[in-house]
Amino acid sequence: MTDITKLSVQLYTASDAGAGTDGFVYIGIAGREFHVDASRNDFEAGDQFTYIFGDGANVLDDARNDPRLPRLDTDDADRYPVYVRFSGKDNDDDWCLEGVTVTVNPGGSGTRTYDNPRLVGTGNDQKIWLGKRFGNTVQLRRV
Template sequence: MADITQIKAYVYTADEAHASAEGNVYLGIAGREFLLRKQGQDTTHQQGEKYTYVLGQDSNVADARYNDPTTPPLDTDDLDHYPVYLRLEPSGLEPAWCLEWVDVTVNPDTKVPHVFANPRLKGTDPKHRLWLDTSHGTTLYLKRSDDNL
């Protein structure tokens, strides 16, 4: 049991036609939801782009004060009591989003980082990508990773 001081979310949008998303992307972890948007970033995740979002210590997200796992303090014990997920809140004319990969690391610079991913997305084959949209689902659940993907 330890305080969660930093969360890093690595989010890759597929490099294929119409893969970009309009809308907000949220990370659910340890009983809270956090908006994954960098300072100055609009609500679009661009085709072929790889994003690293940092919450907490050394934050690079918009509204860092409100997207902070230390306020109120979260604990690594909470990681086993609540689901970990990525959720799209679609908007705009082309709201569907093609997700290539995501992994989330809690307290990455410690002796015991906690890593979450969805192994079904592992690999470069297009069948390992996931389209998120209101017409076919907006949420991808993650699970603990036994290896450091």
């Protein structure tokens, strides 16, 4: 058991027409959910960005999106589901996710990495549309 001090979340939005969104994206890990947002125009078609939570944070509302408050540990990351959840602005707001990797304590003690192997690559069968009419959540597994 090691304290989680940092989360690195790499998200890739597909470059398809209409793939981008102004909706809300969340990461669930260690029994908690984190709002994924930075001071940039997030989740545009073709966008790739790494969001940092905790030590060295680059996300908005970093104090309330900190895995150290309350303290989480690496055992929690394996006990609870790890997922990406999308909440569109309205019924017509969709998002096409092409890839996601979540790393716990990158380069440090107790490093763990999670992704969805079905979303690795660039083929049409290696991305997923999320929205109210398709489903809002993608589960990840430890790799």
